Amino acid sequence: MITLYDADRCPYCARARIALAEKGIEYETVEVDLDDRPAWIYEKNPLGRVPVLEEDTFVLAESAVIDHRGLREHEGVLGRMLVFRFDELSRPYYALRRGEDGAAGRLDVALGELDAVLQGQPFLSGREFGLADIAYVPWILRARDRLDVDLGRFSALADWVARLEERPSIAAEIEVVASL
């Protein structure tokens, strides 16, 4: 059996949840309290972070690596580059969460760049849904639903979210975000 050490509010864990759901892999969840992390999580991941995936004695950390279990084949080169450049979105996202001056404008720049990519292709990964979509969507959903970022200003990005929402894996994640 596969075990995911998980936290609902963690968007990196959301990546792993979505990837596992997309592949129809059954797993059990161990919820980790991020405000009071148990000491044993450092035995699974020396950095003490979630998500961690465990299968028998095999332990895997880092969401972008966990997501690779089977979805790689759809990835175009632009999608790979976007996964590498994820910090361009996460930096202003977390700055906005911290309430930093100018963060909303910087996040808009990052969203505009994703919008420009999506004007040329239906998914961040290319012609098909893939790793780059999984890498970004948890933060886009949280920006929309938790930080009140109006995605309607980015029409291709908004269309992409609407397309993704039809997937059961993403619909499930939207419910998680609503429950936070």
Ligand SMILES: N[C@@H](CCC(=O)N[C@@H](CS)C(=O)NCC(=O)O)C(=O)O
């Ligand atoms: N690079 C890691 C980041 C994971 C991460 O930062 N998880 C957060 C929760 S959202 C965490 O465990 N933070 C605890 C810490 O950084 O000490 C990944 O992609 O899996």
